[in-house]
Amino acid sequence: MTPGEGESAFLSIKEEVESELQAFMRRKIEQASDATIRGIVEMLSSYSRGGKRIRPVMLILGHDLFARHNEATVKASISIELSQSYFLIQDDIMDQSETRRGKPSFHMEVWNRLFHNDPERKRLAESIALVASDLAESYSHEAIFASGLDRDQALIADTELTSIFETTGHGQLIDIYSTFAENFTEADLIRLHTLKTARYTVEGPLVMGARIAGNASEIQNLESYGYLVGTAFQIQDDILGMFGDESVLGKSVKSDVNEGKKTLLILKALEQGSESERAFVRQCISSGNISDADFEKLKRIVESTGSLGYSRDLVLKMSSRAKDYLHSVNGDEKVKHTLAWAADYIVSRNK
Amino acid sequence: MTPGEGESAFLSIKEEVESELQAFMRRKIEQASDATIRGIVEMLSSYSRGGKRIRPVMLILGHDLFARHNEATVKASISIELSQSYFLIQDDIMDQSETRRGKPSFHMEVWNRLFHNDPERKRLAESIALVASDLAESYSHEAIFASGLDRDQALIADTELTSIFETTGHGQLIDIYSTFAENFTEADLIRLHTLKTARYTVEGPLVMGARIAGNASEIQNLESYGYLVGTAFQIQDDILGMFGDESVLGKSVKSDVNEGKKTLLILKALEQGSESERAFVRQCISSGNISDADFEKLKRIVESTGSLGYSRDLVLKMSSRAKDYLHSVNGDEKVKHTLAWAADYIVSRNK
Numbered sequence: 001m002t003p004g005e006g007e008s009a010f011l012s013i014k015e016e017v018e019s020e021l022q023a024f025m026r027r028k029i030e031q032a033s034d035a036t037i038r039g040i041v042e043m044l045s046s047y048s049r050g051g052k053r054i055r056p057v058m059l060i061l062g063h064d065l066f067a068r069h070n071e072a073t074v075k076a077s078i079s080i081e082l083s084q085s086y087f088l089i090q091d092d093i094m095d096q097s098e099t100r101r102g103k104p105s106f107h108m109e110v111w112n113r114l115f116h117n118d119p120e121r122k123r124l125a126e127s128i129a130l131v132a133s134d135l136a137e138s139y140s141h142e143a144i145f146a147s148g149l150d151r152d153q154a155l156i157a158d159t160e161l162t163s164i165f166e167t168t169g170h171g172q173l174i175d176i177y178s179t180f181a182e183n184f185t186e187a188d189l190i191r192l193h194t195l196k197t198a199r200y201t202v203e204g205p206l207v208m209g210a211r212i213a214g215n216a217s218e219i220q221n222l223e224s225y226g227y228l229v230g231t232a233f234q235i236q237d238d239i240l241g242m243f244g245d246e247s248v249l250g251k252s253v254k255s256d257v258n259e260g261k262k263t264l265l266i267l268k269a270l271e272q273g274s275e276s277e278r279a280f281v282r283q284c285i286s287s288g289n290i291s292d293a294d295f296e297k298l299k300r301i302v303e304s305t306g307s308l309g310y311s312r313d314l315v316l317k318m319s320s321r322a323k324d325y326l327h328s329v330n331g332d333e334k335v336k337h338t339l340a341w342a343a344d345y346i347v348s349r350n351k
Numbered sequence: 352m353t354p355g356e357g358e359s360a361f362l363s364i365k366e367e368v369e370s371e372l373q374a375f376m377r378r379k380i381e382q383a384s385d386a387t388i389r390g391i392v393e394m395l396s397s398y399s400r401g402g403k404r405i406r407p408v409m410l411i412l413g414h415d416l417f418a419r420h421n422e423a424t425v426k427a428s429i430s431i432e433l434s435q436s437y438f439l440i441q442d443d444i445m446d447q448s449e450t451r452r453g454k455p456s457f458h459m460e461v462w463n464r465l466f467h468n469d470p471e472r473k474r475l476a477e478s479i480a481l482v483a484s485d486l487a488e489s490y491s492h493e494a495i496f497a498s499g500l501d502r503d504q505a506l507i508a509d510t511e512l513t514s515i516f517e518t519t520g521h522g523q524l525i526d527i528y529s530t531f532a533e534n535f536t537e538a539d540l541i542r543l544h545t546l547k548t549a550r551y552t553v554e555g556p557l558v559m560g561a562r563i564a565g566n567a568s569e570i571q572n573l574e575s576y577g578y579l580v581g582t583a584f585q586i587q588d589d590i591l592g593m594f595g596d597e598s599v600l601g602k603s604v605k606s607d608v609n610e611g612k613k614t615l616l617i618l619k620a621l622e623q624g625s626e627s628e629r630a631f632v633r634q635c636i637s638s639g640n641i642s643d644a645d646f647e648k649l650k651r652i653v654e655s656t657g658s659l660g661y662s663r664d665l666v667l668k669m670s671s672r673a674k675d676y677l678h679s680v681n682g683d684e685k686v687k688h689t690l691a692w693a694a695d696y697i698v699s700r701n702k
Contacts, residue, residue: 033521036524036528037525093481094478094481096474124530128527130444130445131523134488135520138514138516141492141509141513145506145509145510151503152502155502155509158509162489162493166486166490169482169486170384172482172485173391173483174388176475176482
């Protein structure tokens, strides 16, 4: 199997997911009992387009390691993609982000469509977006019940899904605290990534898939793989978020800094920089609106302090260790190959 | 059986619920992996105190109609009470309400405790409250999985719970739209109450209990009872919200008006009032901050137009029709008696 086969296996599963996701949302639009609700469900349907679908694909790969997936598996896998709308809409309300995936964020879209950006109705638009996010959360559970999984599998899947959401909530709390906590360390950050990203994006879906397939013996190796790949994914995201290409990313490279995010890049620069550099970095992440010149200077500090190199190394190391754990898994070799490709992709992706 | 026996049966179930609810929250506090998360879970635990527990009691009564409940039923019943925190916290963020049950609303409590009411950190407090609400939502599903119900029952219960949440979301959307919709009619309002209150508060829990108990034949009668009692409950709530005693209610009697709520009291006054009265009512609900004098005048208009009388009559009629449906249910007579008491209580309660 060549590296290209890993990618095409991933993409082929992604297509199955995409088609079920669209079918599910079409059904929700049809079921809408009036125009008000239908309008919002249609917006949710458009909003969910263009995602990478990493999570449901991971779920299906987790299943395929031990038993070939069927239609019910795919139908259940979209649960963890539907919840993306739940988390992203709320994230953007909390951060007051105006864009998402290069398009207006959900509450901005509501504000524009329903209220023509009337300043007095911005909160109202956020309220509508919040309720829409809650609907997406309900859909994620419903996708499992309506999947055709047998009752035992459905219960296992929904129990795991609920547990993933709880962990994500804990990560979200720590993320919010990180913006104002005095002593936020690298260890805190890694824990945050473990809770908020790794479990929700890789570890949780993979384990959910394995459990639906009835596997119990390989969970620990999968957890280790998932924790490492998921954490590397987030650190790579932070690197791209500062050094990536805005037109590819679909968001401003300044946004993390403007939101005051203590990414690993920032934490290491704060640790390794001179006193004046540290003061400058602190000023940047509390400014809320960094200038172009300051942003370029900040990037140079992140590079010169070795912070960028440290983060890149860590991503590589985590990806490599993830593959070691994967190697030990007693499961389908082709699927392991695809998961190894995924671990490499994390490292090399540019969006 | 005397009317007092209905109440004492209700209260005795409420005590069972209360004890499981506290045990569940104690366990969540113990499980918290660090001080940050523990702090929020403790606040959730305090926040949930003092509720009427109507929903889990309804669930248990729905079960008891067909089979005596056990410990697992009670453990599962708290699911629909844990979600109260989810909905109330979000409601208060959306409405920017400062109090709930006579205490600070959740986001106000966070703002005060963590940020000493620093105006720059009000949004941050709301974000933390929002994540806390999501945790409560996860807890509500978890309560079912951890209840000890057998797998079939657990899946039935969680499917019903998810469906209730979706309906509540639809009701919430219509509620938000009602504040700015041009033509919001009595029929729209009754539909709103059906979706947002009746299903979530009475019909849903009752049917959930009946289904857990394995009943399928009496669902339609229970739905009718639940729809009527739940809608009457909401209209009575609106009456108390304007004409009740603030010290008993624990909230300002002006708050509905200040939030621009189109309650049945307001809609009927708009329908029956003279032209100048209608203009005055419209002005009151769009003011955002009504004066004492205007509020007294508004109440007089609601009385003199017959709007208050109409609402009171409707509550009585619905309660009475609910009892007719209950009468047809083929289930335990003592439980039916308690449910009849509940239908009467809705009408006579003062808080």
